[in-house]
Amino acid sequence: MNLAPLWALIPGRPGVPLAKVGGFPEPTGLLNWPVCAQCGEPQQFLFQLPHTPGKLDLSPFGSVHVFQCQNPETVCFRWDADSGANATVAVRPGAPRVEGAPSKRVPQAEWPLNFAPAQEDTAALSVDVNEATDAQLEALDRALDAAPESKVGGVPGWLNGDAAPMCCEEPMRFVAQLSAMPFGLEFGDAGRGYLFRCTQACEQPFRFLTQGA
Numbered sequence: 001m002n003l004a005p006l007w008a009l010i011p012g013r014p015g016v017p018l019a020k021v022g023g024f025p026e027p028t029g030l031l032n033w034p035v036c037a038q039c040g041e042p043q044q045f046l047f048q049l050p051h052t053p054g055k056l057d058l059s060p061f062g063s064v065h066v067f068q069c070q071n072p073e074t075v076c077f078r079w080d081a082d083s084g085a086n087a088t089v090a091v092r093p094g095a096p097r098v099e100g101a102p103s104k105r106v107p108q109a110e111w112p113l114n115f116a117p118a119q120e121d122t123a124a125l126s127v128d129v130n131e132a133t134d135a136q137l138e139a140l141d142r143a144l145d146a147a148p149e150s151k152v153g154g155v156p157g158w159l160n161g162d163a164a165p166m167c168c169e170e171p172m173r174f175v176a177q178l179s180a181m182p183f184g185l186e187f188g189d190a191g192r193g194y195l196f197r198c199t200q201a202c203e204q205p206f207r208f209l210t211q212g213a
């Protein structure tokens with residue numbers, strides 16, 4: 001077993017500055033509050049991560065902010081990377097300010113986040129479930145149990161099979177994963193959210209999707 005280092009995202013005060021779930025977004029520059037492309041309602045702010053040298057390279061951006069539609073009167077495809085019912089807002093360093101209409105819904109509970117050293121079995125987690133042997137599937141289950149549920153770096157711990165998005169005709173690079181619990185996020189039943197980045201210089205560099213039971 002070859003264990004690769006990464007950073008677990010764990011709740012706790014004081015937390016890494018500007019790394020958090022919930023509350024109101026705290027950008028490193030100008031953030032335009034996104035609306036849902038399907039229903040037009042301002043999206044709910046979920047979490048944000050800052051550029052953190054040596055741990056999380058977001059350059060040239062200072063922070064990335066993830067939102068999703070939580071309009072209870074619609075069935076917008078908020079789990080989908082390309083539906084426009086969730087949003088990733090990459091912010092360039094500058095004078096921090098928020099423009100656009102914020103969500104009128106009650107914000108998600110606020111949780112400061114810390115980066116903690118962790119490791120996971122990359123090979124076991126990267127197996128193709130469609131071609132895996134029984135032994136490989138057992139190893140995958142063990143590796144999923146042992147890997148951090150929320151993390152930056154490493155490989156995605158898929159609940160429903162590999163769904164890495166494409167951008168600019170290339171597979172996107174995995175950035176971070178956030179578990180719905182303990183944060184109380186709405187990613188389906190005990191779901192997970194996955195943040196990816198385009199490998200090319202791209203107008204819309206990040207993408208977010210979720211999987212739940």
Ligand SMILES: [Zn+2]
Binds near residue numbers: 036041069076
């Ligand atoms: Zn919507």
Ligand SMILES: [Zn+2]
Binds near residue numbers: 199200205
């Ligand atoms: Zn792209």
